[in-house]
Amino acid sequence: MITLYNSLSHKLEEFHPIDAMHVKMYVCGPTVYDSPHIGNARPAVIFDVLYRLLKYKYQNVTYVRNITDIDDKIYKTATAKNIDIKTLTHKTTEMYHADISALNVLPVDIEPRATDHIDDIIKFIEQIIANGYAYVSNDHVYFDTSKYSNYGILSNIEKRIEGARIDVSDNKRNATDFVLWKPISTEFPIGWTSPWGIGRPGWHIECSAMSRKYLGMQFDIHGGGHDLIFPHHENEIAQSYATNDKLMANYWLHNGHVMINGTKMSKSLGNFYTVRELLEEFSGEVIRLALLMTHYRKPINFTKNLLTDAETLLNRWYTAIRTDYSCGKNIDMTVLKALKSDLNTPMAIAHMSELVTQINQGKKELTSIFVNTARSLLGLLLIEPDKWFKHGDKLDVKFIEKEIIRRNIAKKNKDYATADTIRNNLKEQGILLEDTVTGTQWKHL
Numbered sequence: 001m002i003t004l005y006n007s008l009s010h011k012l013e014e015f016h017p018i019d020a021m022h023v024k025m026y027v028c029g030p031t032v033y034d035s036p037h038i039g040n041a042r043p044a045v046i047f048d049v050l051y052r053l054l055k056y057k058y059q060n061v062t063y064v065r066n067i068t069d070i071d072d073k074i075y076k077t078a079t080a081k082n083i084d085i086k087t088l089t090h091k092t093t094e095m096y097h098a099d100i101s102a103l104n105v106l107p108v109d110i111e112p113r114a115t116d117h118i119d120d121i122i123k124f125i126e127q128i129i130a131n132g133y134a135y136v137s138n139d140h141v142y143f144d145t146s147k148y149s150n151y152g153i154l155s156n157i158e159k160r161i162e163g164a165r166i167d168v169s170d171n172k173r174n175a176t177d178f179v180l181w182k183p184i185s186t187e188f189p190i191g192w193t194s195p196w197g198i199g200r201p202g203w204h205i206e207c208s209a210m211s212r213k214y215l216g217m218q219f220d221i222h223g224g225g226h227d228l229i230f231p232h233h234e235n236e237i238a239q240s241y242a243t244n245d246k247l248m249a250n251y252w253l254h255n256g257h258v259m260i261n262g263t264k265m266s267k268s269l270g271n272f273y274t275v276r277e278l279l280e281e282f283s284g285e286v287i288r289l290a291l292l293m294t295h296y297r298k299p300i301n302f303t304k305n306l307l308t309d310a311e312t313l314l315n316r317w318y319t320a321i322r323t324d325y326s327c328g329k330n331i332d333m334t335v336l337k338a339l340k341s342d343l344n345t346p347m348a349i350a351h352m353s354e355l356v357t358q359i360n361q362g363k364k365e366l367t368s369i370f371v372n373t374a375r376s377l378l379g380l381l382l383i384e385p386d387k388w389f390k391h392g393d394k395l396d397v398k399f400i401e402k403e404i405i406r407r408n409i410a411k412k413n414k415d416y417a418t419a420d421t422i423r424n425n426l427k428e429q430g431i432l433l434e435d436t437v438t439g440t441q442w443k444h445l
């Protein structure tokens with residue numbers, strides 16, 4: 001049995017899909033205007049692990065992740081770069097695909113783009129208006145939150161309103177009302193014909209309309225980053241309910257935010273890493289493992305040290321399978337159990353390391369289970385070990401030097417346990433450290 005923490009009930013719940021033969025999942029995808037950053041990569045990797053787990057357990061899984069390709073930021077960026085919106089969104093979508101696939105993220109089953117679904121969105125809005133949940137005001141269509149008594153069901157709206165900035169507008173009846181359709185303006189002169197004039201949809205309605213189209217009135221899992229709970233997911237719930245009196249999804253999963261070196265990631269302050277710049281320094285598997293070393297619901301403090309820790313761990317795993325990396329059909333049940341327990345990836349990784357210890361102690365029969373578990377459930381160890389180390393030849397030197405610096409810092413801080421661990425891990429990888437008067441030297445064993 002899989003248990004998942006449901007943001008809707010604030011509880012861990014056993015997962016029971018609506019159709020036991022077919023699980024349906026929707027995750028909010030990126031707004032494509034720029035190079036993907038590590039904050040975009042986290043949900044892609046987290047929900048990829050969930051997707052792998054669901055595929056292992058259930059016969060059919062449909063995973064839909066959208067592309068938001070119409071947005072103020074897209075228009076601004078395209079204008080600044082003097083290119084048309086389509087060129088920008090195609091290019092950045094391709095970058096997103098390339099970057100997350102470098103992190104071993106499987107392609108999703110359906111990836112709808114908002115601009116391909118304007119007709120569906122318009123029909124959805126018409127239905128909301130017909131049911132009395134929306135009104136037209138000054139060429140805008142607004143959702144009337146006062147008509148939906150459960151508004152706040154996901155986010156506890158009273159608390160949120162105090163802290164959140166809610167758009168104030170003379171056109172709106174209530175502060176929490178949100179836009180379903182907006183007219184073209186000088187800041188955003190691109191639009192589609194609609195019963196309310198030329199304009200474009202609001203962001204929230206995209207996900208309600210596209211999830212409905214591909215997954216139906218009600219589906220199992222809706223996921224995204226924690227910052228999407230309010231207003232985005234709250235509004236999705238309200239819109240969908242307004243058309244059918246039903247809760248659109250049963251399980252709401254949210255990953256924690258990303259901190260960079262201890263402070264909140266902020267694109268505007270330049271405090272972020274793009275996936276691409278990290279890939280210049282680290283392999284995709286290292287970045288993926290680094291993201292999985294923290295439980296998905298917790299904030300992750302993303303640092304270069306975290307990446308070198310992940311690299312050390314992967315080197316140890318690859319070393320254990322260097323001479324035999326045959327992939328069996330069996331899965332390690334302890335790792336599976338950890339993942340079934342609200343996707344506890346840190347525990348799964350700890351179990352994987354225990355397996356490595358056993359393999360190193362001579363239990364070679366565990367190798368094929370270890371490799372298969374890593375590949376199919378965690379999306380790791382997909383590279384031939386020789387290639388991993390060969391590709392790492394150049395990086396190895398850099399890596400060893402980084403480890404020596406890390407060990408020196410640990411020794412300076414009298415953290416001898418860490419210093420010893422670093423030395424022993426390197427020894428396991430065939431590298432011997434020697435402390436000399438001129439500093440630490442290293443050589444192959």
Ligand SMILES: [Zn+2]
Nearest residue numbers: 028029207232
């Ligand atoms: Zn969404």
